[in-house]
Amino acid sequence: KNISKRRSAVERVNAYLKEYFQLNNVRYRTGKRAKVHFDIVTLIYNASKLASDRIRLLLSQQQAA
Structure with a gap:
């Protein structure tokens, strides 16, 4: 189950x-x-996911404050 x-x-x-x-x-x-x-494609994908995760974290912290 975990592998799938x-x-x-x-x-x-x-x-x-x-x-x-x-x-x-x-x-x-x-x-x-x-x-x-x-x-290059995987680098760009990972960088964009990292950026979106950080933005989402900042927004959630601002809303909590």
Whole structure:
């Protein structure tokens, strides 16, 4: 049960990246360029999630005060 929860969480992220960051349309001949593309996309995704989590935390702290 725990493994399926983790897997579904990962698959949701993969689907999001494929839909909004065009990961299913990578058009590079070499694996190196495709890996760089994937690394940049995951970096941007993680940075945006971190920023949104921090903003949400600040807003919830302001509302509590």
